[in-house]
Amino acid sequence: MARVSDEPDLRRRLLDVAADVLAEEGPSALTARRLTREAGTSTMAVYTHFGGMPALVRAIVADGFARLHARVDAVPVTDDPVADLAAMAAAYRAHALAHPHLYAVMFGATTLGSFRLSHEEQQVGMAAFDQLVDGVRRAMDAGVVRRGDPASVAGQLWTALHGYTMLEQSGLHRVVDDPETGLLQPLMANLVAGLLVDPGGPGAG
Amino acid sequence: MARVSDEPDLRRRLLDVAADVLAEEGPSALTARRLTREAGTSTMAVYTHFGGMPALVRAIVADGFARLHARVDAVPVTDDPVADLAAMAAAYRAHALAHPHLYAVMFGATTLGSFRLSHEEQQVGMAAFDQLVDGVRRAMDAGVVRRGDPASVAGQLWTALHGYTMLEQSGLHRVVDDPETGLLQPLMANLVAGLLVDPGGPGAG
DNA sequence: CATGGTGCCATCACGGCGTTATGGTCCTCT
DNA sequence: AGAGGACCATAACGCCGTGATGGCACCATG
Structure with a gap:
């Protein structure tokens, strides 16, 4: 041909x-x-x-991380750090919902079964995470979140966000999610609230 | 043969x-x-x-949910509801770590790619979730967690727990997890703390 | 301009996969 | 004893990823 x-x-x-x-x-x-x-x-x-096919899929995943980074990076920085964090979470979730199969491959194919991302590709993926760390740092600087290790706090936020995204795509969130009030917003709100109280407590790292 | x-x-x-x-x-x-x-x-x-093979995998997944349920069900009920919740979370994570491939198939094969669990099989999976709901209800009855919809609160806890488990198995948690302090314990602690403050706040459902 | 080399791709073959059709074997029930 | 059905071995079909082979186009070199 x-x-x-x-x-x-x-x-x-x-x-x-x-x-x-x-x-x-x-x-x-x-x-x-x-x-x-x-x-x-x-x-x-x-x-x-x-x-080979695994390397092609790896390239697809790397592209996906780059686009996720760009999507979160496009969220503007305002003078309300908590609102910024919420906006970043919304952008993250929107990207996952817009490209569900890609998100599944990004965080599913990464897993034990097939291959592992190279160190450089992990760096690309984690650049998006660094954006979240910066957002947490701004919230700490503004006194809206108790001062501590921003990476640890950002990790907690990302963990919850990722968990919600995965459940949402599995369809299992319908079993536990109240469609009226939603689950993600209270989850993040309670987490942020927990990060405020009890200065010197367990969570800020 | x-x-x-x-x-x-x-x-x-x-x-x-x-x-x-x-x-x-x-x-x-x-x-x-x-x-x-x-x-x-x-x-x-x-x-x-x-x-067919999809049905066999479905049977494997159903078995996995049943065993997860049994594992969490074996956690004894004490007079400290928060400690009980922590113990249930630990049992959940231990099961996932002991059977990582099974957990991946349970929450990965469920997804868009291959098949969907039947309604009955979803019920089995959600029986384990009901245990968590009961634990939250006890915490509310004891006044340790602000009263509200136990299912919503349990959903938030499960979401965070599931997110941590998935990241832990992907290996990506190494990038964000502080091996000294850990990430799961502060995450759950902050979430519980956020569920305590601000009565009538956003999170308790 | 001729020539050799190199990168790229078409073709084909191999083994493994899920699935299906077919036929044989054994168990059960009348 | 005989009929019926459940169960499984065999073989085949069309997929899949991958490797070997060969031909083609291009380009640097003389």
Whole structure:
């Protein structure tokens, strides 16, 4: 089969096709044969450009982290640190809801089964986390959150946020989530409230 | 090939083999050929007893929920409701750490990719959640947690616990978790603290 | 301009996967 | 004893990821 065009960046096109297929049909459709057929080439392109399917998926995950970072980074900084934290959490959740399969692969394929992110790729993922750390630091500087280790507090917030996101995508949150009041907002609010009281308490790190 | 024995309960043996293989080699080793070879039969046994691989995995997941329920149910009830909640959280996390692949399949395979639990199986999973609701109710009765909807509060606790468990198994918690102080204990403590203050506040449901 | 080398991809083959159709065996119930 | 059905072994189909092989286009070098 002749090439679809003289498009030079086949690697980029494969990643775009993979992102589309993942978003529309889920991880099970992420096969070398499917992607290369869609891109008008043969399976060998996966190996010349990535080295195999796991490496291609890893590239997809790295892209996902980069976009998540950009999404959270776009949240403006105001003079209300708590509102900023809430806005960052909302942006995070919105990204996960907009790309559910991608989020599942990002935090599911990372797990024991298939592969592990390289150190550099983990750094990219954690850049988004650093944004949250900065937000917590601003809240501490403003006295809205008890002073302590911002990384620990940010880790707690992220943990709760990630847990809610995972449950929401599993569909299990419907069992425990009150659709009237919601669960995420009280969860974050109570966590922030717990971070305020009892100065020198257990939580601020 | 002759049968390994006249063992009648081949279905049970397949489930046991599947649990072993899952625990030792992860979800990617959960193949019909592998399991039936290990059990000394042919792939047809999967179809006569389960109807297919997705149904077999579903049975594994249902078993996992039942065992998780039993594990949390074994936590004794004392006169310290907060300590009971902490003990339940510890038991939950211990189960997840003892069976990491199983936990991943329980909350990962449930997701968009492959299948969905039946309503009845969801009920089994949620029985463990009801235990947590009871624990929260006792804490409310004792005045240790501000009175409100126990299910909402239990949902918040479970969400945080699940988020920590997932991150711990992904290995990403190493990036944000302080090995000296830990992350889960302050997270739960701050959440409980936030549930105490500001009567009539946002969180108690 | 000729030539050699190199990067890239098409084709094909291999083993493994889930699933299905078919046929045989044994158990049970009448 | 005979009929019926549950159960499983075998073989096949179409997928999958991956590796070997070969051809093609391009480019630097003489």
